[in-house]
Amino acid sequence: MTRLSFLLGFCFCVLLGLPLVLDKYLLGLFIMTFYYAYLGQSWNLLTGYTGHVSLGHALYVGVGAYTTTFLAQKYGLSPWLGMIAGGFLASVIGLFVGFLGFRFGLRGVYFVILTIAFAEIARIVVSHIEALGSFSGIFLDFNPGFLNFQFKGNVPYYYISLGFMTASVIAARAIETSRIGRFLVAIREDETAAQALGVNTFKYSMIAIAISAFMASLAGAFYANFIFYLQPNQVFGMSLSIELILRPIIGGLGTALGPILGSFILTPLSEISRAYFSKGGFEGLHLILYGVLTVLVVLFMRKGILHYVKRALSPLLRLQR
Amino acid sequence: MLALQLVIQGILLGGIYGLIAVGLSLIFGVMGVINFAHGSMMVLGMYVAYWVFIFSGIDPYLSLLLAAAALFALGYLVQASVVNRILDYPEAVQVLPLVAIGLILENACLLLWGPDPRSPQTAFSLASFHIGEVMFDVSRLMTFGLAVVMTLVLTVFLWRTDLGKSIRAAADNRTGAILVGIDLNRINNLSFALGAATCGAAGALLIPLMPASPHLGHDFTLTAFVVVILGGMGSLFGALTGGFILGVAESVSTLFLPATMKQLVSFAILVIIMLIRPQGLFGGKR
Numbered sequence: 360m361t362r363l364s365f366l367l368g369f370c371f372c373v374l375l376g377l378p379l380v381l382d383k384y385l386l387g388l389f390i391m392t393f394y395y396a397y398l399g400q401s402w403n404l405l406t407g408y409t410g411h412v413s414l415g416h417a418l419y420v421g422v423g424a425y426t427t428t429f430l431a432q433k434y435g436l437s438p439w440l441g442m443i444a445g446g447f448l449a450s451v452i453g454l455f456v457g458f459l460g461f462r463f464g465l466r467g468v469y470f471v472i473l474t475i476a477f478a479e480i481a482r483i484v485v486s487h488i489e490a491l492g493s494f495s496g497i498f499l500d501f502n503p504g505f506l507n508f509q510f511k512g513n514v515p516y517y518y519i520s521l522g523f524m525t526a527s528v529i530a531a532r533a534i535e536t537s538r539i540g541r542f543l544v545a546i547r548e549d550e551t552a553a554q555a556l557g558v559n560t561f562k563y564s565m566i567a568i569a570i571s572a573f574m575a576s577l578a579g580a581f582y583a584n585f586i587f588y589l590q591p592n593q594v595f596g597m598s599l600s601i602e603l604i605l606r607p608i609i610g611g612l613g614t615a616l617g618p619i620l621g622s623f624i625l626t627p628l629s630e631i632s633r634a635y636f637s638k639g640g641f642e643g644l645h646l647i648l649y650g651v652l653t654v655l656v657v658l659f660m661r662k663g664i665l666h667y668v669k670r671a672l673s674p675l676l677r678l679q680r
Numbered sequence: 681m682l683a684l685q686l687v688i689q690g691i692l693l694g695g696i697y698g699l700i701a702v703g704l705s706l707i708f709g710v711m712g713v714i715n716f717a718h719g720s721m722m723v724l725g726m727y728v729a730y731w732v733f734i735f736s737g738i739d740p741y742l743s744l745l746l747a748a749a750a751l752f753a754l755g756y757l758v759q760a761s762v763v764n765r766i767l768d769y770p771e772a773v774q775v776l777p778l779v780a781i782g783l784i785l786e787n788a789c790l791l792l793w794g795p796d797p798r799s800p801q802t803a804f805s806l807a808s809f810h811i812g813e814v815m816f817d818v819s820r821l822m823t824f825g826l827a828v829v830m831t832l833v834l835t836v837f838l839w840r841t842d843l844g845k846s847i848r849a850a851a852d853n854r855t856g857a858i859l860v861g862i863d864l865n866r867i868n869n870l871s872f873a874l875g876a877a878t879c880g881a882a883g884a885l886l887i888p889l890m891p892a893s894p895h896l897g898h899d900f901t902l903t904a905f906v907v908v909i910l911g912g913m914g915s916l917f918g919a920l921t922g923g924f925i926l927g928v929a930e931s932v933s934t935l936f937l938p939a940t941m942k943q944l945v946s947f948a949i950l951v952i953i954m955l956i957r958p959q960g961l962f963g964g965k966r
Contacts, residue, residue: 412771469954471775475905476950479947483947484944486940643786643790647784647787647791649783650787651780653776654777657769661769661773
């Protein structure tokens with residue numbers, strides 16, 4: 360365990376130093392990698408640990424992005440505070456979706472469809488609200504400054520997103536090793552058995568979805584102030600919901616490092632292949648690669664790539680198991 | 681009068697919703713798998729019909745057989761190579777490869793035909809006639825008629841032929857089906873292929889009504905979910921009736937909502953039905 364933490368600490372230090380040597384484009388690549396790793400982690404906390412599959416996580420990203428931007432534009436509230444407000448709003452929405460799902464016993468595919476339905480409802484509703492820019496979306500003004508969460512150059516975004524990702528790993532690890540984490544895994548493995556043993560599965564599922572929604576919405580606030588443009592189809596759309604679940608699946612569901620590994624594999628691959636293929640007029644080819652990769656991982660590496668990396672490194676790191 | 685016109689339009693559109701949902705329902709009924717690639721498969725059917733029309737001038741109402749055959753082959757392939765391996769996985773994991781296959785198909789369409797909507801001018805595109813004050817589009821009527829006929833053909837196949845009976849047996853009780861000597865893998869492949877084929881045919885029927893575009897799939901996948909949950913998972917009659925109900929509801933909603941919000945109605949129906957009657961209107965078991 361100590362060697363593993365040493366290795367992770369080393370990686371973290373390397374990441375801390377990278378802005379010294381990277382140019383703007385590569386920094387941007389790392390920012391997107393951290394961003395998707397963090398987003399994947401938020402989803403992983405719900406689906407990876409409890410097994411309730413959400414295919415509508417874009418809902419929370421969108422709520423975070425729009426709440427933060429709306430409060431900043433209308434009332435001049437700093438995004439640092441606005442994103443907390445957005446986070447709580449997303450949690451409340453998540454709790455509502457969770458309440459309907461868990462209380463009414465919508466399991467498996469029914470829960471999946473419920474989450475998709477709410478994300479789509481939000482997308483359509485926001486598309487029709489004038490104050491939120493309806494279909495055409497919102498452009499954010501660029502006012503650099505720490506309080507405005509807007510910066511010149513990519514370095515501050517790099518450190519913020521790195522911080523988000525690192526915090527998410529620590530949070531996931533803390534939850535994983537806590538009592539709650541054990542209950543969540545029990546729900547995933549066999550909900551009925553967990554209930555029989557006295558685990559309040561409803562309560563812990565609700566806790567998981569609230570935390571997960573809160574985290575995802577912070578990512579939305581970051582996205583808004585990094586991209587400077589919000590459009591309902593992009594931040595609430597099904598494509599984002601699909602995009603954000605691929606990394607934890609490929610990396611390894613229900614592990615604190617899976618989403619990170621998945622993002623480090625998939626994000627550069629997708630960004631580079633997207634740029635490369637669309638230059639050659641092959642738009643969409645990178646998503647085909649994604650799809651093939653996902654199918655292959657699910658068929659042949661059900662536990663995700665992290666499992667195999669761990670096994671390969673275990674003599675070196677002296678991991679137990 | 682406007683209301684009557686909208687109800688009729690809704691029923692006509694509902695026929696095609698029903699046909700798409702029948703395929704989804706069949707696949708779910710036999711294997712308990714939700715085909716998240718359903719809409720993308722239908723879009724592929726649209727493009728097949730479009731291509732056939734462009735290259736040979738064969739009307740989509742005929743080439744729907746080709747589209748169905750193409751999707752039948754694709755469905756067979758998908759089932760044999762992927763879905764058969766994931767049948768024993770937890771439901772949560774089953775979702776993912778099918779979502780991924782949808783992603784592959786969607787972007788394959790994007791790659792092959794580009795992002796712009798494609799719509800051919802077919803023989804009946806603009807023809808219409810009146811009964812009293814109500815207008816009927818010939819193409820909508822044709823689409824509706826063929827969709828209903830195909831659903832009936834599928835029903836007769838499932839109820840009257842030996843093969844159809846084995847499919848129903850497999851849907852009813854998998855272990856029992858194995859015990860009486862049914863080759864379950866073959867039945868699975870066949871059911872998925874049939875479900876995909878109905879999708880392909882539905883796509884061909886839709887091409888005279890709306891332009892094909894690669895990203896249409898999501899909306900139709902979701903519509904098919906709503907219809908199937910409304911009618912009851914695994915019930916073909918339910919899927920057809922659910923299609924009519926949803927078609928009418930969406931169509932009539934344009935009286936008091938902007939047309940871009942009609943999906944809101946279907947999602948509202950979806951959530952309500954899941955909460956108060958999750959087995960659907962005509963579904964017996966869950």
